[in-house]
Amino acid sequence: MTLPKTKGLAARAKASITIVDIARLAGVNPSTVSRALSGSPAVTPQTRARIAEIARESGYVANHNARMLRSRKANQILVIVPNIAAFSHPDVILGIEEALEEHNIGVIVGSTKGSEEREVALARQLITGTADGLILLNGRLPSELGELPQYTRRIVAISRPVANPAIAFVGIDNEKAAIEATQYLLSLGRNRILHMGGPEQSPIFTARAQGYRNAMRQAGLHEHSEVQHLCSFDISAGREAMRTILSRRHLPDAILCASDELAFGAIQVAKEGRIKVPEQIAFIGFDNHPVGEAFSPALTTISVPRRRLGFLGAQTLLRLIEEDREISEPQLLSYELLVRASCGRGTGPSADPR
Known part of the structure; x- marks a missing residue:
């Protein structure tokens, strides 16, 4: 028998x-395939033989993944992070x-580590049954799993939503948080507010930018x-962006x-x-970095309940595994605007022409 050409997993790796x-x-x-492979008499001998031949030629191995997922026999959950050194991850993992x-x-x-190959290799732990479920902190659904919709009920995204609406999400309302932060700056008399954003392709940074725009529009x-969307959201990116801002004739009086x-x-x-800051x-930041309170001046920021996000995300995943169902509505936790010295009352628009 000659198998038809296939895409995705079979084309890349027969064993998968x-x-x-x-x-x-x-x-x-x-x-029908499941019944045929288990020898069920409910499937005709002809169909059973055809399925068995396809399975054999494709290199299919019945490793009881689905049964392992339902029963949690592996007793392990995989957490995928983009960078193990990021300050925000330990609290979520805790x-x-x-x-x-x-x-x-x-x-x-x-x-x-930014590698799609590494992402796929990690995701295979869910496919092979090494892990019972998957928690994503990187905002990306591995391509390997995108071709296997039966696994979406075993995945939860925390903090960063993924493009697939079938994946459960636990996070905060980033747009609303940015609105509140911008409105606070406006309440201080600031009206030349600039938003220093992160990568435009990120749903988180897109939402924060939209919240800023909404608040500015509501204020007339x-x-x-x-909005300045930067390629990164680290200290060096902030330094480089600020050098460009300082080269202007007129400066903003606040930066979110x-x-x-x-x-x-x-x-x-x-x-x-x-x-003078x-x-x-x-300045107002986002995420409540541990250094923020000790920084000079202490940084006003949006505090994200990272530990609670991790706890609820894991609880959600367990519920998905037990009940074998989807949770399509995002679960949003409350955040807090922590007011510190970096956005004091000031004197409103400040920068004289240079």
Whole structure:
């Protein structure tokens, strides 16, 4: 028998073919394949033989993944992070561990390091049954799993939503948080507010930018709004962006930064340029970095409940595994605007023409 050409998993790696792939090749439902491979008499001998031949030629291995997922026999959950060194991840992972340890379930943490190949390799732990479920902190659904919709009920995204609406999401309302932060700056008399944003392709940074724009529009300052989407959201990106801002003839009197690290870098350069913070330029960040309170001046920021996000995300994943269903509505936790010295009352628009 010659198998038809296939895409996705079967084309890339025969060993990873699934019941869904076999069903597609045989022109039957996945449930029929499952019954045929288990020897059920409910399937005709001819169909059973055809399915068995397809499975054999495709290299299918019945490793009881689905049964393992339902029963949590692996007793391990995989957490995928983009960078293991990021300051925000330990609190989230701690919350995940707290939710899982009472069920005697372990946590495997894997860092993608920006590599799609690494991402796919990690995702295969869910496919092979090494992990019972997957928690994403990187905002990306591995391509390997995008071709296997039966696994979406075993995945939860925390903090960063993924493009697939079937994936459960636990986070905060970033747009609303940015509105509140911008409105606070407006309440201080600031009206030349700039938004220093992160990568435009990120749903988080897009939402924060939209919240800023909404607040400026509501204040009648839409034509004065300005968003700078940067390629990164670290300290060096903040420093570089602030150097460009300081080269202008007119400066903003406040900057809403999409991350605390952007704010740290921007404030450093502002102070090097003899700009008084917050008297001339006020700053608000995002994420409540541990350094923020000790920074000079202490950074006003949006505090994200990272540990609670991890705990609820893990609880949600357990519920998905037990009930084998989707949770399509995002679960949004409350955030807090922590007012510190970096956005004091100031004197409103400040920068004289240079």
